């Protein structure tokens with residue numbers, strides 16, 4: 001097991017990638033905020049699968065203050081750097097880029113930021129109005145710093161994935177954006193850094209989210225209304241799940257099609273913890 005190079009500054013990052021760039025190798029980036037779990041490991045493996053021996057896999061670990069709202073506890077966000085580094089070493093990551101806030105935001109919050117557009121005002125954006133501006137700004141910065149050929153994001157944060165794709169397309173960034181499948185516990189619960197805040201009872205109730213999505217998948221061939229009704233019926237079985245939204249959309253988060261590929265997204269609060277999940281659906285016409 002070879003330990004990854006840890007780059008803390010822009011200069012160290014450039015040095016760590018110099019050989020790969022000189023040899024014409026490709027750079028794959030997995031952007032994270034640390035507290036790595038099996039879901040992140042799956043993103044790293046996807047990056048490894050898409051690259052070869054002359055390429056480099058970079059994992060960035062940066063808790064981005066700009067994507068936290070005033071009432072969201074940035075200080076409480078888990079920081080587990082040593083364990084993260086071990087996981088990266090076990091996966092053969094070449095470089096871990098772990099800059100300080102000053103390194104990413106010299107001079108404080110930038111004057112020029114990424115305006116994420118209307119998709120950011122829906123779903124997560126309703127309760128977190130500045131979140132995606134912060135996410136896209138830091139992702140644009142990470143793309144500028146790492147200059148990756150491809151970047152891997154989880155489908156678990158589906159709205160984020162859609163917005164990153166849109167930014168790359170609208171701003172001609174020339175990065176291939178890969179969306180990796182959500183990793184789930186055997187129970188169906190989607191892995192998330194926030195699951196650690198759930199007690200046993202809450203964790204059990206949290207299963208209703210993935211169960212609702214599965215029920216919708218099962219009913220999807222009968223059409224959109226049946227899919228939504230099946231998901232709602234599951235969610236009604238619990239009082240501990242405080243539903244924020246359950247929606248059916250097109251794959252790019254627009255209006256759902258009458259039939260064909262669609263996405264169902266759910267968000268709920270369980271105790272003090274907000275959880276999100278989503279799935280692809282193939283809607284039948286219901287005829």
Ligand code: PAF
Nearest residue numbers: 031032033064135138157
């Ligand atoms: O998904 C995350 O962990 C973050 O939003 C990201 C993409 C690393 C940006 O800070």
